[in-house]
Amino acid sequence: MSKVWTIAKREFLVTVTRKGYLFTLFGLPLLMIGGLFAASMLSRETFRDSQANQGPAGVVDRAGVLDFRLQAATRPTGSTIPLPVPGVSLESELVAYDDLDKALADLRKGDLSAVFLLEADYLQSGDIVVYAAEKGIFAQLTRTGRRQLSALLRASLASGRLEEEAVARILTPGRFKEMQVSKQGRIQPEGNLLKRVGRFLGPFIMFFLLTISIFMSSGYLLQGIAEEKQNRVIEILLSSVTPTQLLMGKIMGLGAAGLLQVAFYVVLLVLPASLVLTLMTLSPGQILLSLMYVALGYLLFAGLMAGTGLLGNTSQESQQLSVVWTMTSMIPMFLAASLMTQPHSWLARSFSFFPLTAPVTMLLRLSTDEVPLVDVLVSTAVLILGIFLAVKGAARLFRTASLMVGKRPRLAEIYRWLREA
Amino acid sequence: MVAPDAIISVQEVSKNFRSVIAVDGASFEIGSGEIFGLLGPNGAGKTTLIRLILDLIRPDAGSIRIQGQPISETHKNRIGYLPEERGLYFRQRVMAVLEYLGTLKGVSIERVRSNARDWLRRLEIDDSRNRPVQELSKGNQQKVQFIATVVSDPDILILDEPFTGLDPINVRLLVRSIQELAAEGKTVVLSVHQMSLVESLCRRVFMINRGRQVLYGDLEDIQNRHSEPSFLVRSGADYRTCELIDRFSGHNAATTVYLKQGVEPARFLRWLLESGAEVESFQRARTPLDEIFIRVVRDSS
Numbered sequence A: 001m002s003k004v005w006t007i008a009k010r011e012f013l014v015t016v017t018r019k020g021y022l023f024t025l026f027g028l029p030l031l032m033i034g035g036l037f038a039a040s041m042l043s044r045e046t047f048r049d050s051q052a053n054q055g056p057a058g059v060v061d062r063a064g065v066l067d068f069r070l071q072a073a074t075r076p077t078g079s080t081i082p083l084p085v086p087g088v089s090l091e092s093e094l095v096a097y098d099d100l101d102k103a104l105a106d107l108r109k110g111d112l113s114a115v116f117l118l119e120a121d122y123l124q125s126g127d128i129v130v131y132a133a134e135k136g137i138f139a140q141l142t143r144t145g146r147r148q149l150s151a152l153l154r155a156s157l158a159s160g161r162l163e164e165e166a167v168a169r170i171l172t173p174g175r176f177k178e179m180q181v182s183k184q185g186r187i188q189p190e191g192n193l194l195k196r197v198g199r200f201l202g203p204f205i206m207f208f209l210l211t212i213s214i215f216m217s218s219g220y221l222l223q224g225i226a227e228e229k230q231n232r233v234i235e236i237l238l239s240s241v242t243p244t245q246l247l248m249g250k251i252m253g254l255g256a257a258g259l260l261q262v263a264f265y266v267v268l269l270v271l272p273a274s275l276v277l278t279l280m281t282l283s284p285g286q287i288l289l290s291l292m293y294v295a296l297g298y299l300l301f302a303g304l305m306a307g308t309g310l311l312g313n314t315s316q317e318s319q320q321l322s323v324v325w326t327m328t329s330m331i332p333m334f335l336a337a338s339l340m341t342q343p344h345s346w347l348a349r350s351f352s353f354f355p356l357t358a359p360v361t362m363l364l365r366l367s368t369d370e371v372p373l374v375d376v377l378v379s380t381a382v383l384i385l386g387i388f389l390a391v392k393g394a395a396r397l398f399r400t401a402s403l404m405v406g407k408r409p410r411l412a413e414i415y416r417w418l419r420e421a
Numbered sequence B: 001m002v003a004p005d006a007i008i009s010v011q012e013v014s015k016n017f018r019s020v021i022a023v024d025g026a027s028f029e030i031g032s033g034e035i036f037g038l039l040g041p042n043g044a045g046k047t048t049l050i051r052l053i054l055d056l057i058r059p060d061a062g063s064i065r066i067q068g069q070p071i072s073e074t075h076k077n078r079i080g081y082l083p084e085e086r087g088l089y090f091r092q093r094v095m096a097v098l099e100y101l102g103t104l105k106g107v108s109i110e111r112v113r114s115n116a117r118d119w120l121r122r123l124e125i126d127d128s129r130n131r132p133v134q135e136l137s138k139g140n141q142q143k144v145q146f147i148a149t150v151v152s153d154p155d156i157l158i159l160d161e162p163f164t165g166l167d168p169i170n171v172r173l174l175v176r177s178i179q180e181l182a183a184e185g186k187t188v189v190l191s192v193h194q195m196s197l198v199e200s201l202c203r204r205v206f207m208i209n210r211g212r213q214v215l216y217g218d219l220e221d222i223q224n225r226h227s228e229p230s231f232l233v234r235s236g237a238d239y240r241t242c243e244l245i246d247r248f249s250g251h252n253a254a255t256t257v258y259l260k261q262g263v264e265p266a267r268f269l270r271w272l273l274e275s276g277a278e279v280e281s282f283q284r285a286r287t288p289l290d291e292i293f294i295r296v297v298r299d300s301s
Helices: A002-016 A019-052 A068-074 A100-109 A137-142 A146-158 A164-171 A193-230 A233-238 A243-275 A284-311 A315-329 A336-341 A346-352 A358-368 A373-403 A411-420 B046-053 B073-077 B094-103 B109-122 B138-150 B168-183 B195-201 B219-225 B265-274 B289-300
Strands: A057-061 A094-097 A114-118 A128-132 A179-181 A187-189 B006-017 B020-031 B035-039 B061-066 B079-082 B156-160 B187-191 B204-209 B212-218 B230-235 B245-249 B255-259 B279-284
Touching (some): A002 A019, A002 A193, A002 B094, A057 A100, A057 A146, A068 A094, A068 A146, A094 A100, A094 A146, A100 A114, A100 A128, A146 A164, A193 A233, A193 A284, A193 A315, A193 A358, A233 A243, A243 A284, A243 A373, A284 A315, A284 A358, A284 A373, A336 A346, A336 A358, A346 A358, A346 A373, A358 A373, B006 B046, B006 B187, B020 B046, B020 B061, B020 B187, B020 B204, B020 B212, B035 B046, B046 B061, B046 B156, B046 B187, B073 B079, B079 B138, B094 B109, B094 B138, B109 B138, B138 B156, B138 B168, B156 B168, B168 B187, B168 B195, B195 B289, B204 B219, B204 B289, B212 B219, B212 B289, B219 B289, B230 B265, B255 B265, B265 B279
Parallel strands (some): A057 A094, A057 A114, B035 B187, B035 B204, B079 B156, B156 B187
Antiparallel strands (some): A114 A128, B006 B020, B006 B061, B204 B212, B230 B255, B230 B279, B245 B255
16 A cells, blocks of 8 residues: 555656646636636627717607607616626617708718618608618627617607606516526525626536546546656556556546645635625535546546556557547537536436546536436446446556557557456 | 575466567576576567566466565565666656655665665765756666666666666676675676676576577586587697697687597696696686577577
8 A cells, every 4th residue: 555655646746746737727717717807808898899989870850750858768777788798888879860961971970870760651651761881790780779769769659648657668668677596495686697697607617627627637647657658667667566556556646636626626716606706506415426526537537548548659649549538528518508508308318327428428417407316326337337447457458558669559459458467 | 407595486487479479488596696697689588588577477377486486565575677778757856766666665765765875876976866867868877777776675686788878987887786786695687788797797597599498507507518628728838749639729828729529638638748848827718608699599590
């Protein structure tokens, strides 16, 4: 056991002082948070710029239906409009014009964002012609002024004909207050947009970081073993320890490095997010199960990567071979949108019961919703079986493949090694 | 042929790699405290034999025993191995590498550190202890590899080409170290291509070619067996007049004299003394080991 401990200690210390590990530990979360912040700022600025370029809209009312004095009353109060970016208003001033040519001249000069023309037969036809300057597609999409014109039309047509309260309801039919009902029956306000986005992004970021930690740790194992084979240290190591001791020591050491990474993410990112910002809606059970799948996923890929590390002649060659495992296990990532919206579909369940895709799929499902117990039990069982086979296979390859150099082995040869060892 | 106090015993060991016969029925024993030479041309099966002894690979047939027992973890802890190809963590510092490889033999870190410092001084690379291995010259890297083998103070040393990359001064330094270790009672298995070093270090050898044993036993016996009946003589005698001589070569200081088939050396010595010439020295001439090596390899191929 002391030899396993010696190997584990060295692997841990060498790994946690690697530049790549430190970057993943500190840099990756910062990069993700920074990226989200930068994207948010960028879209906000872009939106604001497009708004700033627009200015008021001109209206030529040949039908004589509009009462511009009601314009102030038609401005909505409260945050009923789900703006994509907080602090940016879609409102625009409507300016009355008698002459269409003058309005169009102002539009060409850039004083107006658009010109609306209501012909004399508006009441019969309902047609409104919109003149807009040639601008970017973003400005077209905002359709500035239409909302105000519609509100002003409703107000002008109803005013004097209906009661004041009815006019108010026509202008603002309702102000929605959204409440969230949990599975336990707890009812609470939905919260603002930031929190709603956070509730989706929080678990997703956690899922992403946990997945990264599985593949980073097992990737280091692959790299370490491939390097030891390449620089022939493995022959000296195996003259002192058994293949199983070496493998166990490496899995423990790199597992501890991975655990440190996960603990760091949980303590410094997930807990503050759930306690202070209430961004996380995951239950303690979901979090614990997620951690269990990280551990099982790590053990499975550690076994696979250790074996793969022994097959190549160089570190690069082994990494190329390992793509088979990483690509297969990443299939659920490519289908994340489908799996997160339908976490209990037959596709999600199938992936959960296949060892290579089970860790990522279960982490995805757990970040979205509670997972049925039977799914947890079956996926855990197949993962344990997968781990047993992967670790046993890797230990067998240590005895045969670790000393082999030359051309890359073929599948038949690998099979023979696994049987002979 | 059984060595006294056999510490390593290899009996009828064979190993195949698919259709290639790497070792075919090898049998030998290595005595405690001896320097044993493992010889053979490139690709003969020496490294496979070493890996079999170390239990890195398993034999297809035969048995290998250390101190009369199949190799165990305790045995592994008492064997130091220097592989033919350098195997070190090149980006790590010398001392860190030695500490790691030493403690993997089950020795305390304090003892490993103390032994490492001592050996770094003995091999004159004490100033490199905190430098990354990759910054050292090839010769000094080889010295670090040697220290990694002895740092846990093992009882058995298996050295596969330990002199690779060393200049003559450092070869002498390492030869002296190996002799000192043997004098302390360590068993040394030495695989080298420099036959002169084998002659000066080993008492017994095992030679393998194409997986098969071609020579095994006491080096002096082997040399005698493979030498023609010849003598190195320093005298003023006129060999042309001697009927016992088949041929001779060399003049003045020393002459190698080859006797006719069946002639007893004592008869030739008697003739030499009776010839009246002054005899300075008379000794049996032995064929150098490298010549025997070439001859045996050629014959067995």
